[in-house]
Amino acid sequence: MVELDAMKVELQNLQDSLHEALDALNLPFKKQRIEEMSRELEAPDFWNDADRANEKMKELKSYQKTVADADAMSQQYQDILDLIEMGNEDNDPSVVPDVRSELDDFEEKLEEIRLSTLLIGEYDHNNAIISLNAGAGGTESCDWCSMLYRMYCKWADKKGFSVDTMNMVAGDEAGIKSVDFQINGENAYGFLRSEHGVHRLVRISPFNAQAKRQTSFVSCEVMPELDTTIDIEIKPEDIRIDTYRSSGAGGQHINKTSSAIRITHFPTGIVVTCQNERSQFQNKDKAFEILRARLYMRKQMEEQEKLNGIRGDVKEIAWGSQIRSYVLQPYTLVKDTRTQEETADAQGVLDGNIDRFINAYLKWQANSKATEAAQA
Numbered sequence: 001m002v003e004l005d006a007m008k009v010e011l012q013n014l015q016d017s018l019h020e021a022l023d024a025l026n027l028p029f030k031k032q033r034i035e036e037m038s039r040e041l042e043a044p045d046f047w048n049d050a051d052r053a054n055e056k057m058k059e060l061k062s063y064q065k066t067v068a069d070a071d072a073m074s075q076q077y078q079d080i081l082d083l084i085e086m087g088n089e090d091n092d093p094s095v096v097p098d099v100r101s102e103l104d105d106f107e108e109k110l111e112e113i114r115l116s117t118l119l120i121g122e123y124d125h126n127n128a129i130i131s132l133n134a135g136a137g138g139t140e141s142c143d144w145c146s147m148l149y150r151m152y153c154k155w156a157d158k159k160g161f162s163v164d165t166m167n168m169v170a171g172d173e174a175g176i177k178s179v180d181f182q183i184n185g186e187n188a189y190g191f192l193r194s195e196h197g198v199h200r201l202v203r204i205s206p207f208n209a210q211a212k213r214q215t216s217f218v219s220c221e222v223m224p225e226l227d228t229t230i231d232i233e234i235k236p237e238d239i240r241i242d243t244y245r246s247s248g249a250g251g252q253h254i255n256k257t258s259s260a261i262r263i264t265h266f267p268t269g270i271v272v273t274c275q276n277e278r279s280q281f282q283n284k285d286k287a288f289e290i291l292r293a294r295l296y297m298r299k300q301m302e303e304q305e306k307l308n309g310i311r312g313d314v315k316e317i318a319w320g321s322q323i324r325s326y327v328l329q330p331y332t333l334v335k336d337t338r339t340q341e342e343t344a345d346a347q348g349v350l351d352g353n354i355d356r357f358i359n360a361y362l363k364w365q366a367n368s369k370a371t372e373a374a375q376a
Contacts, residue, residue, distance in 0.1 A: 001096070014106070125186065127185065129182050145177065151351070193224075243262075274290065
């Protein structure tokens with residue numbers, strides 16, 4: 001059958017891409033580590049160090065998922081090929097829609113694997129800590145901040161990731177002035193680091209009686225959740241820890257005890273707050289976790305600036321840089337200023353469909369690094 005033969009050629013054309021993606025996953029190493037770590041689990045003293053044991057378990061599950069996904073892809077390729085052969089032998093046109101559906105699913109999963117091979121940063125596999133802060137513009141910017149918070153929560157839900165909101169400051173009239181939250185899931189930071197920067201909204205303001213078009217800005221800070229082995233020095237004399245009563249939703253306990261924590265880091269001026277955990281100790285631990293992540297990111301940025309000074313200016317992805325524009329009126333368009341990726345489906349993006357921008361960023365970054373390496 002012509003349709004099945006065409007899809008067979010399409011499938012076979014993907015074979016080299018499949019092999020390249022699977023090779024890039026370094027499966028022999030991961031399978032060896034799974035065997036080694038499985039033996040470690042059987043040691044009687046394995047759980048004596050709970051933090052180390054949890055890190056080992058996290059690493060093991062990551063390797064197991066990668067291997068399982070790779071095996072499933074190889075099996076799906078063969079299953080589609082067998083289905084095509086069966087349809088041709090029986091001259092059965094009813095299998096054409098099934099083959100088309102399976103082939104589309106295969107291509108989508110193959111693209112996900114190819115993109116995952118680009119997540120080679122030291123902390124790309126970690127959870128992500130995100131801070132959103134409304135810029136100038138009053139209520140309009142606060143509303144834009146709440147829209148972005150919803151967008152990332154929707155994205156996380158589609159991925160099967162969990163969201164922990166650690167601190168939220170409501171706007172005076174509507175929306176959110178600032179919010180700190182953590183997205184937990186495999187490769188969360190690797191994907192979401194593409195969102196770091198300033199997000200710009202253009203629309204007819206619902207808060208303006210004259211229905212004027214207004215531009216609002218929200219800064220998005222993305223940091224990896226760091227494990228306790230990362231050495232970030234925080235001297236006791238460099239910080240001040242304040243406790244205060246939590247505000248907002250959370251029930252009787254959270255509103256009637258001084259469980260909220262604010263940490264001020266004097267050398268950098270960084271201020272971190274956390275109030276959404278039930279106990280003061282939990283809030284303190286989480287606040288220190290965010291502080292460590294921010295100090296780490298600050299150190300990375302300073303080192304990058306020194307490197308840029310040595311080798312000349314490169315395209316900047318830094319604090320305060322506008323990375324994406326969302327236009328809702330008089331037309332709809334979301335466009336990334338770095339990759340030039342764009343879509344007219346602004347509502348879809350605001351409903352969490354941001355993978356096209358994340359994927360475009362990963363490809364753009366990989367191409368940029370390859371170009372820089374070739375010019376070095």
